[in-house]
Amino acid sequence: MMMRTDYSIIRLEDYRPTPYAIPRLAMTFELHPEKTCVRNEMHIEPKESAGEKPALILNGEGLKLLSVELNGSLLLSDDYHVDDKHLTIPHPPEQAFTLTITTEINPTANTRLEGLYRTSNTYCTQCEAEGFRRITYFYDRPDCLSVYDVRLEAPVTGNPHLLSNGNLIDSGALTEKRDGSDWHFAQWHDPHPKPAYLFACVAGDLARIEDSFTTSSGREVNLHIYVEHGKEDRVSYAMDALKRSMRWDEEVYGREYDLDLFQIVAVSDFNMGAMENKGLNIFNDKYVLAKPDTATDTDYALIEAIIAHEYFHNWTGNRITCRDWFQLCLKEGLTVFRDQEFSSDMRSRAVKRIEDTRQLRSRQFPEDGGPLAHPVRPESYSEINNFYTATVYEKGAELCRMIKAILGRDAFSNGLDLYFERHDGEAATIEDFLKAFEDASGKDLSQFSLWYSQAGTPDVAVTSTYNAKHKELTLAVEQSCPATPGQPTKRAMHIPVRFGLIGKNGQEVSFTNTRGGDIDLHGMEGILHIRERKQSFVLEGVESPALPSLLRGFSAPVRLRSNLTDDDILHLMQHDSDSFNRWEASQYLLIRTLIRKSEQDNPIEVNQRDMTLIEALGKVIFDPQLDMAFRAEILAIPSETDIAREIGRNVDPDAIHHGRETFRQSLAERLQTQLRKLYHSLQQHGPYQPDAEGSGRRALRNRVLDLLVMLPDKSGIELAQIQFNTATNMTDRFAALASLTHHGKDAAKPLLTSFYEQFKDDALVIDKWLSLQATSPKSDCLATVQSLLDHPSFSLNNPNRTRALIGAFAMSNACQFNRADGKGYRLVADIILELDDKNPQTAARLLNNFRSWRVLEEGRQAKARTELERIATANPLSKDVADIVNRCLH
Structure with a gap:
């Protein structure tokens, strides 16, 4: 097998600062669908250094170079060198100088969606990580900080907006016509030095929604969100999330926004979720657009989080x-x-x-x-x-x-x-x-x-021992970390483990003193500072036997093992004062049970251990004093991926699926009376609100519904049909459809058709429809996915559609992606190879789903390897995909 290995490796140890600074530049864009002209005038300063000044080497890819000027004089081709990656000026002036480079690019042909491209007749940029080099020649690296002046010029079409980073300085009509058309311009200035990856511009006929925000110091900031026409009614939640983010960053971190204008543009073709370009965030529209009849509670939560994430980058990513x-x-x-x-x-x-x-x-x-x-x-x-x-x-x-x-x-x-x-x-x-x-x-x-x-997930083993005579509880701790590629051995790390003690009566137990290690005390809680391979911590003054509640709040990303018995962990699940550890205890017991079920010849058999766990789960699920969202999390049985991760070797996804489903059916059958009562008690009253309380209620109700659909008497199917037909919001409608579809119920087919007909003109809702069918564990799923590839609503050229169908199939359908016949692997590999030339970033992300192929049983391993080797030997192969496939195979 021959694999591509001719790719350069970039190493941290080789980092060197640039020999030249580019403190400011002025760019002019003459926008054209196939022949956009970019004029880049850079002020360049040599950095202080002894000896002869080195060559100026600027990054550039896929550019048509039109001209190079030095201090206003046109350079001849002998004065510089151009290859497919760089523009080199061998002998630049020893003092500060101006270099002006004019290039031509084709935004319409840019299917990679890196640099400047067109989507739905709108010009858009994506420059992180190395897209700016596809616009002009420059130091396309994060440590070259420059002040940008940007002028955008374009023909007048519809309701045009010409946007870039910073503050708008001037805009209007150009006096002269070009190609018989009226043109207009916009001039932008960003006073904050930034690297090229934060540059952005957008130009197109878009609708603008306006609001404002008053900062803590009293400055008024204009807020603009741009969307496609007709989608203005889906922006209010994103705008509200933005304003809440701005206020929170002031109150919690003391960070105030620093420009007069903050802009968000939502586009439908985007490789990422969103991009934090200074003052002009560009978003995948799925993380901006929402209204109750088209967006789920999950959509609203993601919009809130991602709006906040990109705004917070203004300080943690942009200013620094x-x-x-x-x-x-x-x-x-x-x-x-x-x-x-x-x-x-x-x-x-x-x-x-x-x-x-x-x-x-x-x-x-x-x-x-x-x-x-x-x-x-x-x-x-x-x-x-x-x-x-x-x-x-x-x-x-x-x-x-x-x-x-x-x-x-x-x-x-x-x-x-x-x-x-x-x-x-x-x-x-x-x-x-x-x-x-x-x-x-x-x-x-x-x-x-x-x-x-150090790579890898550390293992932390804790053995607890109680000495009644001395009233001491000893925690003996051992840490280790498995070998990872390039790192066969690891050093001991500093691991903070937050803990408390729970007595046999279910109450918190105090301790008066500690010895043997560094422990921070916070009331009845503490933090163990684990720094050695092996060490012991002694808690003194523990008046009665107690169970340690370890790693509260998941205080470190480690795998924890302890000598607590299943009965001990069941006690923590019922009584721990730390909500996270109550959930963690339920997950531990459930995964133990589900692994056992996957190994049984007859997993439907329910023994006393199963009944004890089901009863304990019921006590939590039906406790009205607990937060509904928390109860919903308890009811979210560990996924097949979670179970496979814990098994770790010789994994059979079909056995895991069968064992998990039989346990869930047992849970539904034994708690069905209470589940029905709970389902009806959670019915929504009043208008839909995407807040914590409303989303928690819906989450719990829909988890209950999913169990009821599994009942053999079909009463749950009827409830799901009624919910689908009467739902006043997408969360409830889609949850009902998902339960029927994933459990393979015949009732799903007409509802899937009805759903499509209602929303066929809404791309983001159709993404849900595609993903739902791609994640069904039933055996006909592969044929369904293959047929959907030819569906008029699907396009491989759109990253959202590809992620919705193929990404969901590979990431969230363990049974069908990991089919024993290897056809799931082949389908995804075919798509990766087809996408690689068009959009290598999306292709590489799909390929990531092969990362755990070595933990599967031998037959599936062989099938996965065959497809990985087929990808690895394809020619040509992008750098993105070659990197991932080579690492997967070695």
């Missing part, structure tokens, strides 16, 4: 950016942490923590445990687009959370304030970030910094 792409977690991990905290304050903190941990375990833990494992700050990469990963984002956020746990709330806040003060307007590093916390707190974080450089 990353020095190089190895520091990507510096902006992304920190900003994910901030948006998680925002959502926790807006909704239920306990439930939000459960949701984030569930996401981390389902996406990041498999990444850490497979061939794509890499540190939060990698040491090298071949294609930077492939490092926008759960490790950088979600695990990066967990590291920020651990710093807060280690330092405490006040010291953490002081450290961030110092970081903002020191590095505003700079391109910073992880070392800069940690140093601010060390200086603000006086604590040494050198051992903690290993979290940024």
